[in-house]
Amino acid sequence: MEPAPLPRSRPRLAPLLLLARKSLLGSRFTFALLVLSVAAGAGFQIPNTSNLAGFSEALLEEELRHGAGDVRVEPRDKRHFDDGAAAAARIIDAAGAPVRAAVPVLVLPGAVGKGGRFQNALAYGYDFPGDPALRPFHLTDGALPGRGDSNGVLIGTSLANRIGVKVGDAVDLRVILGGPPGAAGEPVGASVMTVRGLVAGSAGAYRSVFLDRAALAEKTGAPAAASAVNVHLDDHFAASDLATRLEAGLPDARAVGWREDDPYVTNYLAANRTVNAVSYAMVVAAISIPVWALFHIHVLGRRREIGILAALGFSRREIFGLFLLQALVVAFIGLALGAALGYGMLLYFQAHPIFSWEALVVRPVITAAVLAGPCLAVLATTLLAGSVPAWRAARTDPSRVLRRID
Secondary structure, three states: OOOOOOOOOOOOHHHHHHHHHHHHOOOHHHHHHHHHHHHHHHHHHHHHHHHHHHHHHHHHHHHHHHHHOOEEEEEOOOOOEOOHHHHHHHHHHHHOOOOOEEEEEEEEEEEEEEOOEEEEEEEEEEOOOOOHHHOOOEEEEEOOOOOOOOOEEEEEHHHHHHHOOOOOOEEEEEEEOOOOOOOOOOOEEEEEEEEEEEEEOOOOHHHOEEEEHHHHHHHHOOOOOEOEEEEEOOOHHHHHHHHHHHHHHOOOEEEEEHHHHOHHHHHHHHHHHHHHHHHHHHHHHHHHHHHHHHHHHHHHOOHHHHHHHHHOOOOHHHHHHHHHHHHHHHHHHHHHHHHHHHHHHHHHHHHOOOEEEOOEEEOOOOOHHHHHHHHHHHHHHHHHHHHHHHHHHHOOOHHHHHOOOO
16 A cells, blocks of 8 residues: 655745745846836836826816817807807706806907007907906916906917017007998907906917907997807816707707817827827836846746755745746836836926926826826736746746756
């Protein structure tokens, strides 16, 4: 009768950790290269993702919050709404969902100049003072015209530079008021205005003029007129659904969401996502190839150790876990160094934005969600790249290794 086989030893986590540490530190140069590969990938991708997120956020803020809003509602068959405030109230009632604000605005084509030098410009009639977070401009100098101020005007910075005016100067304003259907020509309103302030804004404010809506509407003969109502939402991406509901609920109006009305913003956001995806792919390739190659060399250099471990009773799963544990250690140390490097770069880009024009300033977004994406991607890439050599180590035949056949 044959004796019963001896039970195989089943090492616990502590011996595996000890073996992993000794094996990993057996080649300090390889270990350093592995850590640097992971740290470089994380240190590059963290600020890249944060800056791209910051660009998307700044673009939405400037083009929608300080632009034409999320949904633009215009009369379907008329030149303008007879009563802009009443139209805004109807839109809020028809929305069927919370609306941050509905802002009536009167827009007329025209020109502004001084001393006979004119520049074409759109004239916006706006209800001052309004919510500062929703104004279609940023006040850079001077003050807002008061409600009912028929002589005050705000001028975009580009226009002010071209015609050479500053706060307090008098300017000539010409606007095409629009005549009745069939009338010959378009009546033009001319008036001398006082520059109350200078405004900036990447959505067009830098080349436009702004004045009190009631004062501008008075020139058209409809004191409460509005060309459109700009609807602002807390959720920018709910605009298309709201536009559909408003079209159905307001048959005399035409509503369009910003994604359908503004391909510039839509395409910029899509390009931003594509650049971010390409950046992730580059980081994955930059980490996975050296990590796989270095761990592969590391495993080849320890074949006899692996054969001895297998002969001592370590299972394939335990050997696989031993080398995968080394990849996990490399990932955590590399991520710690990469996160420190990435955070330092974020602080630099906060102080030195990668893009700044008018009010459109791109600064990195520093949030847990934005930072977690690159870290998780680097961690997963390192573990996947390290799992291939770990699987090879687990498949090592101890008899062939110990006999020096393999």
